[in-house]
Amino acid sequence: MKIRAFTAISGALVSLSLAAPSAEAFPIPGSYAPLFEAPAVVPQKGNPAGKLVEKFSLSSLIGKSRIMLLTYPKNCTFICPTELIALKNRIDDFHELGYEVLVLSTDEAYLDKDKEASHQAWRMKSDKPAAGDRNTPIGIGDADFIMVSDADHKIIRNYGVEGEDGLALRATFFIDKQGKVQISEVQMNSIGRDVDELYRKAAALKFVEENEGMLVPQGWQPGDAGMERSHKGVRKQIKKQN
Incomplete structure (x- = not known):
């Protein structure tokens, strides 16, 4: 990976390439x-x-x-x-x-x-x-x-x-x-x-x-039902939370 840096030489900005620690x-x-x-x-x-x-x-x-x-x-x-x-x-x-x-x-x-x-x-x-x-x-x-x-x-x-x-x-x-x-x-x-x-x-x-198509909402715990991927599902979930 390289980092771009700039330095001033004779009043002009010059781009330098600085080596950074290698990591994926x-x-x-x-x-x-x-x-x-x-x-x-x-x-x-x-x-x-x-x-x-x-x-x-x-x-x-x-x-x-x-x-x-x-x-x-x-x-x-x-x-x-x-x-x-x-x-x-x-x-x-x-x-x-x-x-x-x-x-x-x-x-x-x-x-x-x-x-x-x-x-x-x-x-x-x-x-x-x-x-x-x-x-x-x-x-x-x-x-x-x-x-x-x-x-x-x-x-x-x-x-x-x-x-x-x-x-x-x-x-x-x-x-x-x-x-x-x-x-x-x-x-x-x-x-x-x-x-x-x-x-x-x-x-x-x-x-x-x-469970294809089902979502895991906030607060879900193992054994709970999931949430339907729809606005209706969201409303149903918010009602449960309240």
Whole structure:
């Protein structure tokens, strides 16, 4: 990407091309999700650390399931465990909607590369507040979601969510079975996401996919009827809200 700048030379304005940090555009709804291949830790029954996959591919899920991809700044920090533990506790609800859930940061995946804060190391720490020293990082425990490692930052750059500090911003992408992004959002890292709201959006996407012509209005909750795509439908919905 290039930025145009202007400078005065001998009284004339001269256009200069300045190189900006390379990053792809943030994937908007209707665009295809950028594909990637990266190390990952996948759940494995009886193995809290999870199974190592050297080359996990996003394309391996396309055509099979819906995908919810969450990027987050760093393992063993502060807001991130509150999100991921809450997500872990509701993961079955997302699976019932037909979603595979991926979480991604720039941390290493493997315990032998980082014994303190890799994905495997974090999974092996207890998620119980009373466990361990209260001044040490809390773990996330044995979680049933896929943890992707983007240690070289290529994925977060391709998704346009690398922050100024080089860490991933707190972004969420809902991807349909065809590999198209249907919901994309990003927020500052000091504000955590609400897992109940993520579930509501996941359910809403499934609803509109399966109910052609129906809309999801303000305040819709899983199990609600949708809104007809008509002015009559709008009036009916406003009457409900009032």
